[in-house]
Amino acid sequence: MRLWFIPLIYSLLSSPVWAWSDHASLLWPLVRTQPELLSPSLEVESLDAFLQAEASGLAELLNSHEAMSRATLSHYASRPEGLAFSADADDLRDAFLRAIRVNPELAYPLYRQSTVEDPAVPPLKAQRFDDLSFLDGGVSHDSIVYIALESGEHVAPAHVLASGSDEPDFGMDIGLFADNDTEFGAGYGFGDQPFGNPNLEYSSQAPFHMGFYHLDWVTRKAQPDLLRTYPEWRVSLFRALSRFAFETGHDYWGWRFAGWGLHYIGDLTQPYHAHPLPGVGTMKGIWTVLRGKTVDAIQLVSNRHGVLESYQYQRVQKALEEKSWDNIILAAVARGEPVPEFNERTVRDELTKESVDAGKDLDLALVVDMPPRYVSDPAFEWNGSGEEAAIVVTVASDRGEIAIETLDAVIAEQMLRFSRFAQAWINDAKQAWSADS
Numbered sequence: 001m002r003l004w005f006i007p008l009i010y011s012l013l014s015s016p017v018w019a020w021s022d023h024a025s026l027l028w029p030l031v032r033t034q035p036e037l038l039s040p041s042l043e044v045e046s047l048d049a050f051l052q053a054e055a056s057g058l059a060e061l062l063n064s065h066e067a068m069s070r071a072t073l074s075h076y077a078s079r080p081e082g083l084a085f086s087a088d089a090d091d092l093r094d095a096f097l098r099a100i101r102v103n104p105e106l107a108y109p110l111y112r113q114s115t116v117e118d119p120a121v122p123p124l125k126a127q128r129f130d131d132l133s134f135l136d137g138g139v140s141h142d143s144i145v146y147i148a149l150e151s152g153e154h155v156a157p158a159h160v161l162a163s164g165s166d167e168p169d170f171g172m173d174i175g176l177f178a179d180n181d182t183e184f185g186a187g188y189g190f191g192d193q194p195f196g197n198p199n200l201e202y203s204s205q206a207p208f209h210m211g212f213y214h215l216d217w218v219t220r221k222a223q224p225d226l227l228r229t230y231p232e233w234r235v236s237l238f239r240a241l242s243r244f245a246f247e248t249g250h251d252y253w254g255w256r257f258a259g260w261g262l263h264y265i266g267d268l269t270q271p272y273h274a275h276p277l278p279g280v281g282t283m284k285g286i287w288t289v290l291r292g293k294t295v296d297a298i299q300l301v302s303n304r305h306g307v308l309e310s311y312q313y314q315r316v317q318k319a320l321e322e323k324s325w326d327n328i329i330l331a332a333v334a335r336g337e338p339v340p341e342f343n344e345r346t347v348r349d350e351l352t353k354e355s356v357d358a359g360k361d362l363d364l365a366l367v368v369d370m371p372p373r374y375v376s377d378p379a380f381e382w383n384g385s386g387e388e389a390a391i392v393v394t395v396a397s398d399r400g401e402i403a404i405e406t407l408d409a410v411i412a413e414q415m416l417r418f419s420r421f422a423q424a425w426i427n428d429a430k431q432a433w434s435a436d437s
């Protein structure tokens, strides 16, 4: 069985791992209709000010969260004792970022992403992805305009939440493993990167943005490294931080941490982020190995993953630019029902289970309605093919307008799941917010 996975481990993540690109824009149709989230009720506060005000409470909170994680999360990588947050640290910010084990080299500045409903951003306040991240923004991020914020000004929860929900793709989870050749990764306690090629820029965030919680027993036995994924822990940690910030009256950070947690929830609604090979059952996998077709199968899954994200991004972007709020995909984002109650088991027991279950049909739909070269030709490499931007035109000319209709409906189905779990998370944050304001 190892034969099946060795190439997988290296090729699965040789490409950018965004899941849904531009989480902030994707969330907008859902939050734009919730009036309590739209008024500029939050006073912007720097991370340093928050940490200085609440250092001792935070130390306690992080210690109890660590104890809880060790006791309840399977395959959790314990935080080394030396990284425990201390209110006496000389550099509170650095100590905090290392205690929560994110990339400590990012600035975590005050900003928000502009939306299609914002007036033009004044040039002096406008920022680009380059100002916020060391990563290459690519098709989805280079065109976004961000707005610099200052301490003391007021901002709406919807903007803080939406912007925060894209932030984990800015490099927060890059370089955290021992073999990532970073000084902090060497001491974070996550061990060597469990899968993905450690030499590629984006791949080291994958084990934090993909959660393989429902692998069959053969895969678990054959490839236990696939069990070392951490989005469930990230969600739980950022939920605890969000609640703490609300409780202590730092509502801006309450919503920003809620945004960070929401990122991982969004990623996990994407079936290719909840299972390494959606649509490939255990028996089919074994048969594929026996026929010597392993590398081909992995290339196809990798291409389908990329094609799905590019198509979804293009369709969402076009609908947003046209402000077509009744477009089938945007309407699905705005209207997921029924909304579950969020708790500490939701990610594992409900969200990722539903995503895994949706994988097979989704994979099949891509095979039927996408151009065969994109999804059924193992000699083709989607990533870097340069075809991302024109994917919708190609689908229409290759498969006809009817394929666009079908694919939009398939994407909308995924968006309903995104919407239900995002709203569950938002309701949970609203509760914590109103309990303390």
Ligand SMILES: [Zn+2]
Pocket: 017, 018, 019, 168, 169, 209, 263, 267
């Ligand atoms: Zn992500």
